[in-house]
Amino acid sequence: MTGxxxxxxxxxxxxxxxxxxxxxxxxxxxxxxxxxxxxIYRYFENKEDLIDELYKKLKLQLAxxxxxxYSADLPLRERFRRIWINTARYHIDHPLETAFIEQYANSPxxxxxxxxxxxxxxxxxxxxxxxxxxEGVLKDLSPELxxxxxxxxxxxxxKKHREGAIVxxxxxxxxxxxxxWDAIKR
Amino acid sequence: MTGxxxxxxxxxxxxxxxxxxxxxxxxxxxxxxxxxxxxIYRYFENKEDLIDELYKKLKLQLAxxxxxxYSADLPLRERFRRIWINTARYHIDHPLETAFIEQYANSPxxxxxxxxxxxxxxxxxxxxxxxxxxEGVLKDLSPELxxxxxxxxxxxxxKKHREGAIVxxxxxxxxxxxxxWDAIKR
DNA sequence: CTATTCGGAGTGAACGCTCAGTCCGAGCGT
DNA sequence: ACGCTCGGACTGAGCGTTCACTCCGAATAG
Numbered sequence: 001m002t003g004x005x006x007x008x009x010x011x012x013x014x015x016x017x018x019x020x021x022x023x024x025x026x027x028x029x030x031x032x033x034x035x036x037x038x039x040i041y042r043y044f045e046n047k048e049d050l051i052d053e054l055y056k057k058l059k060l061q062l063a064x065x066x067x068x069x070y071s072a073d074l075p076l077r078e079r080f081r082r083i084w085i086n087t088a089r090y091h092i093d094h095p096l097e098t099a100f101i102e103q104y105a106n107s108p109x110x111x112x113x114x115x116x117x118x119x120x121x122x123x124x125x126x127x128x129x130x131x132x133x134x135e136g137v138l139k140d141l142s143p144e145l146x147x148x149x150x151x152x153x154x155x156x157x158x159k160k161h162r163e164g165a166i167v168x169x170x171x172x173x174x175x176x177x178x179x180x181w182d183a184i185k186r
Numbered sequence: 187m188t189g190x191x192x193x194x195x196x197x198x199x200x201x202x203x204x205x206x207x208x209x210x211x212x213x214x215x216x217x218x219x220x221x222x223x224x225x226i227y228r229y230f231e232n233k234e235d236l237i238d239e240l241y242k243k244l245k246l247q248l249a250x251x252x253x254x255x256y257s258a259d260l261p262l263r264e265r266f267r268r269i270w271i272n273t274a275r276y277h278i279d280h281p282l283e284t285a286f287i288e289q290y291a292n293s294p295x296x297x298x299x300x301x302x303x304x305x306x307x308x309x310x311x312x313x314x315x316x317x318x319x320x321e322g323v324l325k326d327l328s329p330e331l332x333x334x335x336x337x338x339x340x341x342x343x344x345k346k347h348r349e350g351a352i353v354x355x356x357x358x359x360x361x362x363x364x365x366x367w368d369a370i371k372r
Numbered sequence: 373c374t375a376t377t378c379g380g381a382g383t384g385a386a387c388g389c390t391c392a393g394t395c396c397g398a399g400c401g402t
Numbered sequence: 403a404c405g406c407t408c409g410g411a412c413t414g415a416g417c418g419t420t421c422a423c424t425c426c427g428a429a430t431a432g
Contacts, residue, residue, distance in 0.1 A: 004412090020294040022208045026388060027414095036413035038390075047388065099294075106292040108206040108285075115349070141361060144352045148342040149365050156338040157331070163301070166330045175327060179335050183369035190378090212422060213380090222379030224424075233422065 005043045007033040009054055017099040021051065021107065052114055055104050058097050063121035065090040070124050076132050077181070080150075083125060084177050087151050091158035092168060098158065138184050150180045191229045193219040195240055203285040207237065207293065238300055241290050244283050249307035251276040256310050262318050263367070266336075269311060270363050273337050277344035278354060284344065324370050336366045 011032035015024035026047055030037040044050040066086045070079065091098045104110060129146050132138030138146075157176060161168040197218035201210035212233060216223040230236040252272045256265065277284045290296060315332050318324030324332075343362060347354040 018294065022387095023294075025386080027386095030414090037388090037415095038413055039411080041389070042411070102292045103294070106288045108204065108209075108289075139361075139365065141365070142352060142358070144346050145343070145358065145362060145365070148339050148346070148362075149369070152342040153334050153338060156334040156342075160330050160334070166328060172328070172331065175325075176331060176334075179325065179327065179331070179369045182371075183335070183365045185368075208421095211420080213420095216380085223422090224380070225378055227423070228377070 004033070004035050004039060007035060008040055008043060008050070009057065012050060012054055013058075013096055013100055016051070016103070017096040021103065021109075048109065051104060051109070052111060055101065055110075056114060056117055058101055059117050060121060061097070062090055062101070063118060066122070067124050072124070072127065076128065076135070076137050079128050080181060081177055083128070084150060084154055084180060085173065088154040088158055088168070088173060088176075091155055092161060095162050098155075098162070102159070132184075137186060139186055141184070146184055149183045153180055190219070190221050190225060193221060194226055194229060194236070195243065198236060198240055199244075199282055199286055202237070202289070203282040207289065207295075234295065237290060237295070238297060241287065241296075242300060242303055244287055245303050246307060247283070248276055248287070249304060252308070253310055258310070258313065262314065262321070262323050265314050266367060267363055269314070270336060270340055270366060271359065274340040274344055274354070274359060274362075277341055278347060281348050284341075284348070288345070318370075323372060325372050327370070332370055335369045339366055 008029065011029045012024065015029055015032060026037055026040055030040055033040075040047075040050065044053065066083055068086050069082055072079075074082075105115075125147075126143055129138065129143050133140050141149075153176065157166070157168060157172075160166045166172070194215065197215045198210065201215055201218060212223055212226055216226055219226075226233075226236065230239065252269055254272050255268055258265075260268070291301075311333075312329055315324065315329050319326055327335075339362065343352070343354060343358075346352045352358070
């Protein structure tokens with residue numbers, strides 16, 4: 001039974017997202033999770049470890065969501081659209097997870113070995129890029145530049161959506177995918 | 187004499203950027219700045235106020251840098267290039283400032299009234315967008331979407347540069363400006 | 373001399389984490 | 403079937419430490 005671990009994860013996600021790492025004391029996390037403080041330390045070495053494990057879990061969840069309906073058989077344009085929309089959708093539908101990831105990724109506590117997790121899950125994304133460049137449909141740019149021109153745009157838009165600066169409805173989403181495609185297509 | 191206030195700002199910038207908000211105790215900031223702890227509280231109400239004031243100061247600095255050589259007389263394409271390159275340059279040349287801004291902007295401590303500061307300084311950026319849309323050179327998109335498609339890309343690239351994932355030399359910078367232009371031009 | 377600025381030991385509050393003790397179900401002897 | 407023992411998951415009051423912030427005497431300026 002991992003019910004308690006999950007309860008601790010959920011409480012941590014909620015508290016850290018809404019109040020920040022250092023305003024989410026272990027005592028509160030335990031209370032919110034319905035367990036004793038000591039129980040946290042049966043599942044995690046310390047608070048930093050708890051945060052780090054939660055981060056890895058969410059990053060994996062995100063990677064899965066991005067590639068939810070991916071298939072290498074589809075046309076490049078459609079593969080792109082799906083990955084892009086999936087990415088945006090995840091961030092829109094999971095504000096707590098997004099706030100947590102963003103907060104931890106930008107903090108100096110992020111462990112170097114944790115920072116690179118994403119790479120191994122996102123193989124299909126690189127596959128897509130290589131195909132596109134090889135076929136001459138995409139510009140010959142580095143994968144990192146591709147990511148910044150497309151996925152980072154999606155993330156930045158969802159952040160503005162979350163803050164209320166824009167409304168990301170279907171129309172805007174389509175405008176944005178098209179614009180991102182223009183940025184990378186030859 | 188504002189020498190002490192500046193010393194406190196500098197020490198805070200350095201410590202918070204490298205160690206994080208909560209691993210930069212006032213005692214250390216005071217030591218690094220060469221002042222007593224109490225002196226900090228002569229210039230700032232509390233630590234949160236100090237951080238917030240520093241954030242505003244850096245945001246203003248950034249806005250000035252972005253528009254350093256801007257002129258409404260230049261062709262749209264050139265205006266765009268300058269703003270984009272200036273933005274990237276600032277973030278590349280000011281890693282501490284960037285780390286601080288990014289960290290604070292993504293934390294839940296950011297005051298709502300502080301979050302909107304940038305808008306008033308970036309009037310010329312909106313001017314550029316309005317002109318471009320009016321002249322039919324740019325797509326008819328919202329200013330926020332423009333920002334995500336261009337400036338956020340610049341910022342995201344410099345972050346990768348700072349982390350060592352890519353090297354942002356002149357060539358890559360030019361590739362990126364061109365790609366961003368393709369994203370927004372009609 | 374007076375007014376103003378500064379310094380840093382000291383204070384109370386809050387934190388992460390520990391550990392002695394509780395609780396409960398599985399296993400065993402009768 | 404039943405009572406007893408044992409082991410480990412779990413608890414939370416308490417420990418040691420650290421922090422933001424205060425306060426008042428010292429230093430400095432006018």
